Amino acid sequence: MEICTNKQWLWALPVSFAALVMTGCQERPAPKTEQATTTKQEKSESIPLIQAKVVLVKLTKPEACDADGCMQYDIQTVKTNVKWIDDYFIDRIKKADPIAFSTAPNQKINTAEGANPNLSQSSTYIRFVSQQYDQATFAIQTYTYSSGAAHGMYHQEFVNFDLKTKKRLALQDILLKGTEQQVLDTLYDSNSIWLDQHSIERTKLQLSDNFYFGANGIVFVYPLYELASYAEGMTELNLPYAALTKLVKAEYLPSLPHYPTP
Known part of the structure; x- marks a missing residue:
């Protein structure tokens, strides 16, 4: 604006009013809320x-x-x-x-x-x-x-x-402290039909350190011959996420829908 680019006329004004006009022409610092928003955005962008x-x-x-x-x-x-x-x-x-x-x-x-x-x-x-x-x-x-x-x-x-x-x-990094046996019991119950068909008793099943986050749950993977024959390949046992809400740390579980109870 012309009031900020040509300041010679300010000498004709009272000192107090001229100071007020000059103050209005100075650049103002960014609000703190904008700085906080930028910081959160930078943290989000740090995840590749x-x-x-x-x-x-x-x-x-x-x-x-x-x-x-x-x-x-x-x-x-x-x-x-x-x-x-x-x-x-x-x-x-x-x-x-x-x-x-x-x-x-x-x-x-x-x-x-x-x-x-x-x-x-x-x-x-x-x-x-x-x-x-x-x-x-x-x-x-x-x-x-x-x-x-x-x-x-x-x-x-x-x-x-x-x-x-x-x-x-590692598996112990994602489980809540002291829940290993509960996880093992829940894993057996969730796959009991297949385990019964292969004559695997509850006491013989162990948690595998080889796992991945599947579409519907955490999948535990077992090597050849441990639970099944070579022809059947490596065994994968799925443990649904819905059964893990009190067994796995919240940061390692996906956000799940709240299904209506019958």
């Missing part, structure tokens, strides 16, 4: 929206050989927009298969008596599964075939991250 793709891991020794034969490695991991998650999986991979990253030369294979060299296989695939606000779930799929075996062995491990604390969530 996971973007992930599967990429090959460069190996120094994709085929490692000793006197008995060779092991071929196929390793793929996730590349995300969160560095500490990428680093976590690379560290896991290197600890699980250090030979694939070794710079030592391969040994000479023993081919005495015209025997064919043994050739085994090891595969590791990591993929992004899902995200529920500040919780992200990934899966580590592994397959190993030893030369001469009837079949290979596979496993799937789920890894759940708390994106606020930047840590992996």
